[in-house]
Structures are given as structure tokens and as C-alpha cells.
Amino acid sequence: MGDRAGFGRVQLTNRTDPERPALEQEKRARRRYDRIRGGVEDLELWLHDLVRGGLAEAASRPWTSFEQMAERLVDAQAPGLARLVRDLGGLPHRTSGAPRGAQRSVGWPERMLIELGRLALVLNAARQLDSLEPDLRAEVRTLIGIAEGRADVLATEPIRDAWDVLGSRRIVGDRLSVQRTWLWGQRTARWALLLDFSVAGQPFGQSPAPGARIEADLCFYSGTARLRALIKEPPVLLGDVSSLPSQPIDRVLRAFAEALGRNPWQERIPAAVRDVVPHRAGAESWCAIGADGTRLPLAGPTGWHLLALSGGHPLDVFGAWDGFSFWPLSAMVEGRLTSLRAPAAA
Amino acid sequence: MSFGTLLETALAGSLRRDPAAVLPAFADLPPEDRLLRSASYAGLRRLAGRPLDPVAAVVVVEPCGPEALKAISPAAGARLLEILAGQPALLLEWLDLAEQGKWRVSHDCLPELLDHAIAHADIHDRVMLVGGERLSWLANLKPEWHFAARIDPDEQFATGTPTERARALRRIRRQNPARGRQLLEAVFYGRTERAETRSVLLDALREGLSAADEPLVQQAVQDSRKELREKGLRLICRIPDSRFAQRWIERAHRLVVVREHVVDVREPGELDPVWLDDGLDPHPPKGMGATAWIIQQTLAFTPPSIWPHDALPAIQRNDWSQPLLSGLAQAAAAYAEADWCETLLLARANVRTNAVRPPGSDTGSVPAANPADALNLNAAALLRALAPDRREAVVVRLLEVGAPGVAALIASSTHPWSQGFSQRIMAHLPELIEKWQHAAGAFLHTAALRIDPTVLPEAEHVLETAIEPSWARPALQRLVKTLRFRLAMRQELQPA
Numbered sequence: 001m002g003d004r005a006g007f008g009r010v011q012l013t014n015r016t017d018p019e020r021p022a023l024e025q026e027k028r029a030r031r032r033y034d035r036i037r038g039g040v041e042d043l044e045l046w047l048h049d050l051v052r053g054g055l056a057e058a059a060s061r062p063w064t065s066f067e068q069m070a071e072r073l074v075d076a077q078a079p080g081l082a083r084l085v086r087d088l089g090g091l092p093h094r095t096s097g098a099p100r101g102a103q104r105s106v107g108w109p110e111r112m113l114i115e116l117g118r119l120a121l122v123l124n125a126a127r128q129l130d131s132l133e134p135d136l137r138a139e140v141r142t143l144i145g146i147a148e149g150r151a152d153v154l155a156t157e158p159i160r161d162a163w164d165v166l167g168s169r170r171i172v173g174d175r176l177s178v179q180r181t182w183l184w185g186q187r188t189a190r191w192a193l194l195l196d197f198s199v200a201g202q203p204f205g206q207s208p209a210p211g212a213r214i215e216a217d218l219c220f221y222s223g224t225a226r227l228r229a230l231i232k233e234p235p236v237l238l239g240d241v242s243s244l245p246s247q248p249i250d251r252v253l254r255a256f257a258e259a260l261g262r263n264p265w266q267e268r269i270p271a272a273v274r275d276v277v278p279h280r281a282g283a284e285s286w287c288a289i290g291a292d293g294t295r296l297p298l299a300g301p302t303g304w305h306l307l308a309l310s311g312g313h314p315l316d317v318f319g320a321w322d323g324f325s326f327w328p329l330s331a332m333v334e335g336r337l338t339s340l341r342a343p344a345a346a
Numbered sequence: 347m348s349f350g351t352l353l354e355t356a357l358a359g360s361l362r363r364d365p366a367a368v369l370p371a372f373a374d375l376p377p378e379d380r381l382l383r384s385a386s387y388a389g390l391r392r393l394a395g396r397p398l399d400p401v402a403a404v405v406v407v408e409p410c411g412p413e414a415l416k417a418i419s420p421a422a423g424a425r426l427l428e429i430l431a432g433q434p435a436l437l438l439e440w441l442d443l444a445e446q447g448k449w450r451v452s453h454d455c456l457p458e459l460l461d462h463a464i465a466h467a468d469i470h471d472r473v474m475l476v477g478g479e480r481l482s483w484l485a486n487l488k489p490e491w492h493f494a495a496r497i498d499p500d501e502q503f504a505t506g507t508p509t510e511r512a513r514a515l516r517r518i519r520r521q522n523p524a525r526g527r528q529l530l531e532a533v534f535y536g537r538t539e540r541a542e543t544r545s546v547l548l549d550a551l552r553e554g555l556s557a558a559d560e561p562l563v564q565q566a567v568q569d570s571r572k573e574l575r576e577k578g579l580r581l582i583c584r585i586p587d588s589r590f591a592q593r594w595i596e597r598a599h600r601l602v603v604v605r606e607h608v609v610d611v612r613e614p615g616e617l618d619p620v621w622l623d624d625g626l627d628p629h630p631p632k633g634m635g636a637t638a639w640i641i642q643q644t645l646a647f648t649p650p651s652i653w654p655h656d657a658l659p660a661i662q663r664n665d666w667s668q669p670l671l672s673g674l675a676q677a678a679a680a681y682a683e684a685d686w687c688e689t690l691l692l693a694r695a696n697v698r699t700n701a702v703r704p705p706g707s708d709t710g711s712v713p714a715a716n717p718a719d720a721l722n723l724n725a726a727a728l729l730r731a732l733a734p735d736r737r738e739a740v741v742v743r744l745l746e747v748g749a750p751g752v753a754a755l756i757a758s759s760t761h762p763w764s765q766g767f768s769q770r771i772m773a774h775l776p777e778l779i780e781k782w783q784h785a786a787g788a789f790l791h792t793a794a795l796r797i798d799p800t801v802l803p804e805a806e807h808v809l810e811t812a813i814e815p816s817w818a819r820p821a822l823q824r825l826v827k828t829l830r831f832r833l834a835m836r837q838e839l840q841p842a
Contacts, residue, residue, distance in 0.1 A: 048378035054359025107399070110349075113356050114393050117385030124386070257394040264390050280405040280487065287401040295401040304488070308456045311480050312409030323393045336420070338454055343461055344431065 032077050036144060039076025040126055043069065043085070047120060055112050059092035066090075080145030081122070088115050111324065118265055138222035139263050148221050150230065158217035158232050161185035163192065164241045165208045166270070166318045167329030167339065175200060181207040182270040182318070182329070183218075183229075184245055191270050192218050192229040207231075210330055211337045213238045224263040227270075241337040246274035246316040249290040256321055268322040275314035278306040288317060288326065299325035301342035309333050349392045352384055410483035415450035415842075417478075422838040423452045425831075430455075430462045435795055436832065437462070439762070441472040443839040450478035460484065460491045467509055470494065471516075503529060508546045515550035523554035527562060534565050541571045548577050555581065560588050567625050579625045579647070583680040591649050591681075593624060598648040601641065602670070609660040611670070614640045638669040645673025650686040658693055672724075679727040684736055687728040691740050694725060695749035725751065726758040738767040745774055753778070753785050757792045768798040775808050779818045790821045794828035799836060802829045 046069050050058050066089025073082035092108040125132060125140045132140065142148070168181040176199055183192040196205035208214050216235035221228040247255075252271040259266045273296065276288035281295075286303035288296045291314065298306075309315065309331050318337075319328040330339045355363045365381040367373040372383045418426070422444075429436050444451065451459055456477065463473045470493050474481065477494060485494035493510065502514035519526035530547055533539050539547075548566055551559055563585065566578030582590045603610040614637060622628060625647055630639030653674070661670050671690075678686035729737055737759055744752045756771070763771070771793065779786045797805075809822045 047382060051356065051378050051381045052359055052361045054362065055357045057359060109353055109357055110392075113349075113353050113385050114389035116356070116382065117387070117389030120382035121386040121390075124383075253398075260390060260394045264386075279407075281401045282403045285401075287404060289404070295398065295404065297399050297401055304457045304484075305454075307487070308453050308480065308484050311453065311483060312407055323396060324399065333453070341458075343457060 035076045036078050036126075036146075039073045039078045039081065040123055042072055042076070043081060043119075044123055047116070047123075051116070055109050055116075059108065059112070061089075063089060078145045080143045081119075082145070084115070084119055084122070084143070088112065088119065091115065107324070121264055135222060135224045135226075136263070139224055139265060142221070142223065143265055153219050153221050153230050154232060156219050156222075158219045159185070159188060159190075160215070160217050161188050162238055163214050163216055163218065163235075164337075165210050165212045165214065166241065166244065166272070166337065167210050168207065169320070169327070169329055170204075177201075177204075179204050179207065180320075181210070182320070184270075185218075186213070189245070191227055192220070193227040193270070194231065195228060208235060208237075210339045211241055213241055225259060225266060242335060244272035244274075244316045244318050244332050244337070246272035246318075246332075248292065249273055249276070249288075249294045249296050250292075252321055252326075256323055260323075268320040268327075270318070271321045271326070272316055272318040273326070274316050276317055277312060277314050278303065278310050278317075280307070288328075297325045298328060300327045300340075302328055302340035304343060305340050306331060309338060349388050352381075352388050356381060356385065405487070407483075407487065411479050413450060413478045413480065415448060415478055417452045418444065418449045419838060420452070422449070422835075423455050425835055425838060426451065426455050427458055430458050433831070434462070436828075436835070438469065438472070439795070439832065440835055440839070441469060441476055443836060444476045445472065447839045447841040449476065449839060449842055451476050451481070453480050456481055456484055460488075460494060463494065464490055467493070467513075470513065508543045511543075512546045512550050515547055516553045519550055519553035523556060524558065526550065526554070527559055531562055534562060541569075541574065544569075545571070545573050545577060548574065548581070551581055552584075555584055557585055557587065560585050560590065564590065568623050575625060580680060582625075583647075583649075583677075584682070590624060590647075594644065594648040595652055597621065598644050598652065601644050604654060604657045604660070607656065607660050609657060609664045609670070611641060611664060611666045613637060614644075634669075638666065641666055642669035642673040642676075645670060646676035646680065648673075648677055649681050650674055650677045650683045651681075653686075655685065655689055658689060662693075675724040675728060679724060679731045682731040684732055687731050688736060688740055691725060691728050692743065695744050695747055725755060729755055729758060734761045734764070737761070738764060742767065742770050745770070753782050753789050757789055760796065763796045763798055765798045765800055768801045769804060771797065772801050772804040772808060776811070784817070786818065787821045790818075790825050794825045797825075797829065799829045799833040802826070802833055805829055 066085055070082040070085045070089075073079070073085060091112045122140060122143050125136075126144060129137050129140060138148070163183040163185055166182050166184055168179055170177060170179045176197060179196040179198070181194040181196070183194065184190075185192065194207045196207050198204045214235035215238050217232035218229040219232055220226045221230075252269075252273060255271065256266075256269050259269050273288060273290065275291045276296065278286060278288050278298070280303065281287045284303065286298040286306070288298055290296065306317065306328055316332040317326075317328050318330045318332075319326050321327075328340050330337050332338075352365070352368065355365045360377040360381050365377055365384060367375070367380050368384040368388045372380050372387075375383060426440060429440055459473060459477070460481070463469055474494055481494055482496040485491035486496075493513075497514075499514040499517040503511050503518065506514060515526055515529060518529065530551065533544060533547055544566075551563065560582065563578050563582045566574050567582055567590070569575055569578065582588055585591075601612055601614055603612070617626075617628060617640070626640070626643050630636050634642075661667060661674070664670060674686065675690050677683070678690055729740065732740065741752065741756055741759060744755065778789070782789065805822070805826050809819075809826050
């Protein structure tokens with residue numbers, strides 16, 4: 001089953017905690033390593049069972065089949081893998097924008113096979129962490145759920161820039177809700193992602209609101225894409241976002257392929273598409289048509305808002321691309337960045 | 347092996363189909379691993395180079411034309427969204443201010459405004475006035491929003507729902523009253539439409555009502571349906587110098603003679619069936635005599651301007667005072683006869699405050715009741731029939747004599763209050779709160795929406811000084827908060 005020499009034993013513990021004796025740190029790291037190894041082995045057996053029966057059978061399994069495996073991984077202190085298993089179970093039921101449990105989404109077998117392949121690749125990588133180069137190793141550790149310490153991230157060399165806050169999205173879960181806020185650095189021309197969490201309905205952290213341009217020091221988590229970041233000091237408000245780093249649709253597709261080349265588990269990339277006209281395609285399905293006629297499928301509940309803003313004229317739209325559909329988050333309208341909203345629940 | 351073949355194998359499962367290896371290195375692995383490793387390799391290749399999903403059935407539309415009006419500021423837009431999300435009572439005022447300021451709602455807010463308006467037919471016309479070109483363009487694309495699409499009113503009248511048809515008819519009446527009347531005549535004389543439809547459409551006649559409409563309205567007055575008859579009667583009283591009014595003036599003079607402060611009521615005798623065609627209901631309500639009922643209705647259908655104002659004490663003393671006063675009050679409201687509305691409202695307060703019981707009010711076939719009660723029922727209607735400035739003047743006078751029930755009357759004054767009136771109310775507020783106790787809570791709630799927001803400093807002063815009783819504080823705080831909100835709203839919508 002390959003080399004299980006380590007999940008980066010030394011890094012498993014909190015380096016900024018000098019109080020604790022080194023021996024106890026070593027013991028705790030060992031215990032967690034053993035648990036994760038057990039979880040990875042169980043997940044592998046479960047995956048084998050799944051591919052023996054086939055995807056069609058897996059899609060008709062009850063939700064609990066995925067949930068039990070996910071809980072086992074949480075017990076094994078691999079919450080990242082647990083999330084991947086839950087997402088896998090949701091694929092046959094998730095349509096863009098529609099609530100879970102709605103009708104079966106089109107094209108789910110393709111997505112499921114791709115995600116299955118990526119999950120198998122994590123397990124493979126987890127077993128040979130030490131042989132991976134440091135950035136990729138960091139990605140795999142994050143995927144397993146071994147979080148990089150906040151203090152460790154803040155101790156790295158910050159990147160100072162005028163950051164444009166381009167959009168944010170909340171994903172509300174039963175226990176945990178996440179807010180993703182995307183930033184674009186004016187001088188460094190790079191992306192940053194701020195994550196805020198809310199447990200059991202508690203308020204979210206204080207990420208800056210979309211539309212603002214802020215001067216801030218950002219410390220990045222390690223990894224190949226180096227997207228996720230923390231704001232070091234309270235940022236200074238410089239003004240408003242005045243433009244989007246927009247590109248034609250085909251450039252966005254290429255950027256995603258390149259990101260996958262660096263990190264095969266990249267789930268989505270932030271992107272701004274230039275001069276697109278939103279159109280309705282069928283009942284509540286939407287697309288954005290580029291200047292060259294390319295039809296970019298849109299996801300999410302903001303179609304009518306986007307249509308109201310565009311009025312049938314081209315505009316620049318910011319959002320996230322996951323290889324299948326583009327989830328719009330904001331648009332540039334008459335020199336102002338406007339956050340896209342979903343209609344109020346009827 | 348292509349991704350497609352691998353996918354077929356994966357769907358069926360490795361027990362049913364032996365997976366081929368996409369790379370020679372996977373060939374010797376067990377079937378499950380062979381499938382998973384092949385999925386890792388081929389899946390990522392697929393994801394990186396995946397063609398876009400084909401998008402079929404794209405709805406192609408002409409782009410929206412340019413706007414003529416200036417868009418509201420982002421701050422005004424944010425306030426509109428706040429109103430739509432949690433303060434719908436302020437929407438009407440917001441829309442009026444936007445229209446007066448010649449603003450249009452920013453494109454950003456249109457979906458929320460349209461969604462809100464779906465269930466509120468009363469604001470459809472206003473929404474269209476401030477929605478600009480984009481509103482109609484957008485509304486045309488979603489069936490639920492079609493009420494705001496720019497549809498030819500004739501077409502809408504021919505094919506719409508009853509509510510849409512009434513709205514189309516109002517629009518046609520605004521442009522060309524005669525054409526609107528002809529369309530409605532076809533509905534009424536054709537007798538093919540359901541009574542409910544006829545009733546809804548009849549309301550549209552209010553727009554541009556004139557003497558030319560009388561024959562058609564008379565038709566409604568003679569309808570077999572009570573609802574239509576009542577609507578017809580309300581309309582016909584608003585037609586100036588109608589033949590209907592002339593006929594009732596003649597009948598009233600035969601029944602009631604006013605001579606030198608003496609009111610003489612004559613028995614109506616045999617009922618002329620022609621009276622029934624003019625709205626008279628021959629069946630008195632329970633507990634009322636036939637004669638009293640005829641007297642009351644006759645006065646209700648007769649323009650009250652024929653009666654001298656100084657006859658009021660004599661009417662109150664008359665044996666038939668109850669039906670006379672009820673009918674007179676109904677007529678004053680129906681004909682919007684300002685002088686009589688005012689006289690009756692003030693008389694009502696005097697009757698109450700002086701506790702004068704008109705003699706003989708409980709004799710004959712008249713039911714034993716205080717005439718003041720009969721007037722009391724109509725007080726809100728009388729007040730509504732007055733123009734805003736006179737309405738406010740009457741309320742101030744009632745307030746100053748300390749008439750009972752003024753709280754309800756002020757609350758029924760739904761027009762935007764003038765600055766002077768608002769200041770008077772604010773000056774009286776501490777004593778009103780003390781006097782009305784909990785009724786003042788409901789009063790403050792409605793007043794907050796109508797008081798001129800420029801009296802905010804006065805309201806803040808009341809809040810600072812009036813701490814008794816303690817329950818009034820939260821209500822006053824809400825009032826001040828609403829006034830601040832409305833003042834900001836006004837500043838944001840200053841004429842462009």
C-alpha cells in the first residue's frame with residue numbers, strides 16, 4: 001500500500017505553542033496520524049465497493065450511505081475528506097441553483113466520475129506525502145483537513161496591495177456556513193480568497209464588502225494556487241472598485257485548465273468575463289453570450305438581476321468557474337460594481 | 347479508451363464490466379483500482395479540456411432602449427430595497443416622491459420592485475411611472491411581471507383578466523373618456539359578461555366621470571345585483587348636475603318641507619315604482635319602519651345643498667330626526683358636499699359634549715337611538731369626503747373642543763398631513779397620550795406614516811420630555827425613527 005511514513009509529522013502540531021513538551025506533541029501527532037490512516041483505508045474500501053456496484057447504483061443509494069462514510073472520516077480527524085464524500089453524494093441531486101433534493105441534475109455521471117477520480121488521487125497522494133513537493137503537499141494536507149494554523153499563516157511574509165473586493169457568496173449549511181470573498185490585487189495582479197465561517201447561525205467574520213477597494217497586508221496559506229489568505233491588519237478603505245480584470249470567455253477556460261495542471265483538486269477559479277450579454281435559456285436556466293458568440297452556462301439564482309442590469313447590452317461579470325458552469329457574483333454597471341442578488345424567497 | 351467509454355463502464359460497475367486501463371501502468375491493478383486510477387487520469391484530462399455544455403433555446407430579445415429619466419442615487423436605491431424588504435407601508439410615499447422628483451428606479455432594484463408589485467395591483471400604475479424603459483422591457487420577459495409590460499390597452503381590455511381589463515379601461519378613459527364609455531357600454535348592454543367582471547370594470551368609470559356617463563351609470567343603478575347597484579349609486583352622486591339628483595330633489599321637496607326653522611315631514615304614501623329605478627330599496631332593514639326607511643333613503647340620494655344649514659337644530663328636534671340625519675350624512679359623504687360634511691362633524695361633537703338629547707327621538711316608528719350614534723357611524727366617511735385642507739381644519743377644531751373619538755378620525759385621515767397640521771398634532775401629543783392611553787399607541791403607529799417628517803425636531807422634543815406613561819416611550823421612539831427614515835427618503839428624492 002505504499003509508503004505511509006508520514007503526513008508531515010512535525011507540521012501536524014502547532015509550532016507556535018512552545019509550552020507543550022516536544023514529547024507530548026509527538027504523541028498527539030502520532031495519534032492523529034494513526035486515526036487518519038485508518039480513515040483513509042476505510043475510504044478506500046468504500047470507494048472500491050462503490051465502483052464495483054457502479055455509479056448508477058451509487059446514485060440511488062440512500063443519503064445515509066454517504067453520510068455514514070463522512071462521519072467515519074470526521075471521527076478519523078479527516079474532515080476535509082468527509083466534505084469531499086458528502087459533495088460526491090450530493091452530485092446526482094444538485095442542479096444549478098435549485099435546492100438539494102430537487103430533480104436529478106443533468107450530467108451528474110460525468111461530474112461524479114471526475115470527482116471520484118480526484119478523490120482516488122487524494123488517497124494516493126496522502127500515502128506519499130513526503131515525496132510531494134511542498135506546495136502540493138500543503139494542498140493535500142488541506143484536502144485531508146489538516147488545517148494550517150492561523151498564527152503560522154500570519155507569520156509569513158505579507159503581500160501589500162490595493163485589493164479590489166469583487167464578490168462574495170455564502171453557502172449556508174446545517175451546522176456550518178461559509179462565506180467566500182474574492183479579492184483582486186491591483187498592483188500584483190493576483191487573486192485572493194477570504195473565508196469566513198459561521199457555526200450554528202453565529203454572525204460571520206468581518207470580511208470587507210464587495211465594491212470596496214482596500215489597502216491591506218494579506219498573508220497567504222501555502223499551496224500551489226496560493227489563493228486563500230488572511231488580512232493581517234485592519235484594512236484601509238481606499239475607495240470603490242472601478243473596473244474588473246475581465247477576459248474573454250476562452251481565456252477563463254484556459255486559466256482553469258492551467259490551474260488544474262498545478263493543482264488537480266482545484267475546485268473553482270475566480271474570473272471576470274468581458275462584454276457578455278446574459279440570456280435566458282429555457283425556464284430558469286441562463287447563459288452569458290460573449291462577443292464571439294460563445295455561450296457560457298450560468299449557475300445560481302441571480303439571472304433576473306443580471307438581466308435587469310444588462311438590459312440586453314454587454315457588460316463585464318465577475319464570478320467563479322468550476323469547469324461546468326459560471327456562478328456570477330457581481331457585475332460592472334456604469335462604472336460601479338454591483339453585487340448580484342437572488343430574489344427574496346417567495 | 348475514451349472518457350465516454352470509461353463513463354459507461356463506471357455507471358455499470360466493475361463487477362459487470364471489466365474496466366480497461368487508460369494507461370499501460372494501470373493494466374496490472376485490481377479492477378477497482380484500475381477504474382479509479384483511470385478515472386483520476388482521464389477525468390482530469392476531461393475536466394481541463396471539456397467543451398462548454400451546449401446551451402439550447404436561448405431567448406433572444408432586442409436590447410432595451412435608452413432611458414429618458416435620471417436614475418435614483420445608490421443611497422435611494424438601498425433605501426428602496428430596505429422598504430421592499432421590511433417597511434412596505436412606506437412604499438407608496440416613496441413611489442410618489444420618486445415620481446414628483448422625476449426620478450426612475452435604478453436597474454439594480456427592478457426585480458425586487460416587480461416581485462413586490464405582483465401581489466399589489468394598487469401600485470402597478472405608479473410602479474410603471476418610475477420604472478423607466480428597463481422596467482417594461484424586463485416585465486415583458488417574465489409572465490408574472492406582465493402587468494408592467496407596455497401592452498396596448500385595447501388589446502389588454504380584450505384579452506386580460508378582469509383586473510387587467512379594469513386597469514386598461516382606466517388608461518383608455520384617461521386618454522379618451524368617450525371611447526372608454528363605449529367599451530363599457532358594450533359590456534353592460536351585451537350582458538355577456540359575469541356580474542363580477544361588470545362590477546370590477548364599472549370602477550374604471552371614476553376616471554374622467556362626466557354627465558355623458560349618466561345613462562350608463564343609471565344602468566348599473568337599476569341592476570339586479572346589489573353590489574352593482576351600490577357602486578352605481580356611489581358613482582352617480584359624483585356626476586355634477588345629474589338628472590338623477592334632479593329627480594331626487596323633486597321627491598325630497600315633496601317629502602320634507604323646511605319652513606322658518608321648522609321641518610315638516612310628510613307621509614310618503616303609496617310608493618311610486620319609478621323610485622325603485624333610482625336606487626330605492628323597498629325593504630327596510632330589521633327594526634326600522636317603512637316610512638323611516640323611505641325618508642332616510644330619500645335624503646341619502648338627494649344633494650344636501652338644497653337644505654339650509656340653519657335647519658339642523660330643527661331636524662334634530664323632529665320626530666324623524668334619526669332617518670333624517672342618517673340620510674343627510676350619507677348624502678353629504680356621497681355628494682362630497684363639504685359644507686354639510688363639516689356642519690355634521692362639528693354638530694356631532696357638540697351633541698356629544700353638551701349631551702343634548704333631541705326631544706322626541708324615541709317616539710313614533712323611529713327606533714330608540716341617539717341621533718349622534720347614527721352620525722357617529724358616518725364620521726370617517728364625512729371626513730374622507732372633505733378636501734385635505736378642510737379635513738385638517740375640522741380635525742383641529744374637534745381636537746380643541748376635546749371631542750371624543752377624534753383619535754379614530756385622525757387615524758382615518760390617510761392623506762399626507764400638511765406641515766401646519768402636523769405641528770398642531772405634535773403640540774397636542776403629550777396630552778393626547780395621557781388622555782387616550784393605549785389607543786394612542788395605534789394612533790402613533792398610523793400617524794408616523796402621515797405626519798410631515800419636517801416636524802422631526804418637535805417629535806424628538808416630545809420624546810425627550812414625555813416620559814409618562816412609560817409604555818408610550820417605545821411608541822414615540824418608533825415614531826421618531828420612522829420620521830427620520832422618511833425625512834432621509836425625502837432628501838434622497840429631491841427633484842432631479
